[in-house]
Amino acid sequence: MKVSDRTHGVEYAIRDIATYARKYKASGREIIYLNIGDPVKFDFKTPDHIKKAMVEAVMRDENYYAESEGLPELRQAIVEKESEKGLSVTEEDVIVTNGVSEGLDMTMASIVDPNSEVLMPGPYYPPYASYTKFYGGRPVEFKLHGDGKPDLEDLRARITPRSRALCIISPNNPTGEVFDRKSLQQLIDIATEHDLYVICDEIYDKIVFDSQFTGIGKVAKDAPVILLNGFSKAYLMTGWRCGYIAMNSNSKKLAGFREDIPKLARVRIAANMPVQIAAVQALRGPQTHIPKMVDKLRARRDYVVKRLNSMAMHCKVPRGAFYVFPKIDLGTRWKDDQQFVIDLLKSTGVLTVHGSGFGSTYGSGHFRIVYLAPEEILEKAMDKLERFMSK
Ligand SMILES: Cc1ncc(COP(=O)(O)O)c(C=O)c1O
Known part of the structure; x- marks a missing residue:
């Protein structure tokens, strides 16, 4: 069939x-x-205090559906984390998802139309291209210089009237490259100039070796930044599936996205309830x-x-x-x-x-x-x- x-x-x-x-x-x-x-x-x-929080939530019978946008206490803890990294964000700007993967799916679902183009640094983490294609769009790779900095001329040459979004994955999978503040600023400037959404994946924000990590929030100003992050890597919760979308609260251009994303959150009901309770402990508990x-x-x-x-x-x-x-x-x-x-x-x-x-x-x-x-x-x-x- x-x-x-x-x-x-x-x-x-x-x-x-x-x-x-x-x-x-x-x-x-x-x-x-x-x-x-x-x-x-x-x-x-997975650290013991996070496991304990999960087990206790289950045993307290907190096994029901959570709110579609996410547990309020978790959304608040996420606001604190992302604000510290420089993003302007309120509880209303946060949607908890079953992993960054679901957040990416929902993001692409709400911004990609047939034939629209999504720019991503090459090489890229495969779901960025797969979801783009799934929703009828076309992934477009732009080049990085040998030192891992974006090649801005190449990026500019690839922007067309069909370009819808620019993806930033820093630290990057598969290369481990980390964009510095200047590169992030240049990418934001180009996105602003061409009215592109900026989808920024910071799932490896805590796993940086030789330099300081700079969050996109530090340079975002009022750009339409959609930040994706989660608990799989730094909090060792891969199997539990918990992540989030955080929207730049300063961006007026995100008005449509802000209205549509909660609809997608409601139609898939909610993220996993006991895991969200554990995620609060992940953010608020010891970080050692x-x-x-x-x-x-x-x-x-x-x-x-x-x-x-x-x-x-x-x-x-x-x-x-x-x-x-x-x-x-x-x-x-x-x-x-x-x-x-x-x-x-x-x-x-x-x-x-x-x-x-x-x-x-x-x-x-x-x-x-x-x-x-x-x-x-x-x-x-x-x-x-x-x-x-x-x-
Ligand atoms: C860049 C990047 N984003 C997202 C994910 C998946 O994250 P999650 O487990 O939160 O769905 C991965 C997993 O390898 C990744 O490398």
Whole structure:
């Protein structure tokens, strides 16, 4: 029977590649999973006070539907967090979602029309393109300079009357690049000049290694900024699915969006109730696990980058998040990056993600490694990669 044409464009390389791994595993061989950015699958665990808040909420029978916009206490705690980062925001500007993923879906649903274009830095986190396509739009990649700063000329050249939004993902997945204040300011200026929504994903705001993180709120002024953030990474709540949309309260241009987003929030009823109660504790409770996590990740990043460099695999040093995105010297051995990733899996059991899954223009010819695993696992994976490359 007929299925919708819309769904054909939906891809998620990070999980799509796992189907190959399942076949490999069925043959009884061991897999080293370096494909999914889930810290809780490794040695980063949800802090006890957050788990306790969740369990107690369940046991108190707070298991009913929450308000569609989100639990008022959580929305208030989010206002405090995002205000500290510089965004002008009130409780009315916050919608709690089942993860940033749902927030992104709702955002694209309310701003993308058929044939409208959404600008995103290449390479990009795949759902930005998938949701754009799902709602009939076209993802348009713009270039970054070698130092990870946006190439403003390239961006300007890609703006057309159909451009609707500019996405900023900082720190970035898959490259770990972090935009500095000046770059953010330049992006906001261009978006303002061309009447573009600014969709800014700050899910890795707490996972930055070498520089200060600057929130988009610091430079947003009255620009139509839609901030996406959540609890998966810094608060180690990946499986619980909690995130939010926060709108710049200074922006008059967001009036239509502000009116429509709560409708989408109501039609999907609400975000998970006990998880929202735990999320309040995540924001208000002790934050001590975060610097410990960042220190551990910095050491793992340094180790993986050192090993890749010693194999002459070129990669930029990631400044945030937990991914590294090396270039592959394909030569005549591999047709493309996907074939490289599958060959690496079949030969060694090391599962990574092909770069073209993060955009054909800037992702192709690369692969993404997640460096969340403990050093002994990373060492094993790097040894296998080294042997594989020297074949
Ligand atoms: C940039 C970015 N945004 C959003 C997400 C998904 O977030 P959530 O778990 O809140 O849906 C990820 C997960 O890897 C990500 O890398």
